[in-house]
Amino acid sequence: MPDIIQQIREALAAGENADILHTLLPELLKSADDGKIVELPCKVGDTVYHIDTGNHIWEFIIVEIHGATAEVESKDSLKAKASFDVLDMPKPRLFFTREAAEKALGERDNS
Numbered sequence: 001m002p003d004i005i006q007q008i009r010e011a012l013a014a015g016e017n018a019d020i021l022h023t024l025l026p027e028l029l030k031s032a033d034d035g036k037i038v039e040l041p042c043k044v045g046d047t048v049y050h051i052d053t054g055n056h057i058w059e060f061i062i063v064e065i066h067g068a069t070a071e072v073e074s075k076d077s078l079k080a081k082a083s084f085d086v087l088d089m090p091k092p093r094l095f096f097t098r099e100a101a102e103k104a105l106g107e108r109d110n111s
Helices: 002-013 019-034 098-110
Strands: 047-051 059-067 071-074 082-083
Touching: 002 019, 047 071, 047 082, 047 098, 059 098
Parallel strands: none
Antiparallel strands: 047 059, 059 071, 071 082
16 A cells, blocks of 8 residues: 555656556555555654553654554653554553543543
8 A cells, every 4th residue: 555655646746647547546546445544543743642550641752653553752851662553442552632541541540
């Protein structure tokens, strides 16, 4: 799939719009119809939250995404690095709002 996206970008940069419409775009749309394209719930630069085993909420920024794996770096002075599956279900390890992390932490405390 990334090859198709890269080919489209290169063709657009070269001004080959007609080629994209007639060859690459149908392939991309077919992949979408076949369920091969996943829309991730985050992007590079987003702030995300993780609850560690000591029930501390860490604030991270996404620095890279490879497939469904986000490479993150803590926003504090430690600059800790970690990797998370952003599609981790049913018990997520990564939260996209502080409120969601706090709610999950509260549910852990009550169980």
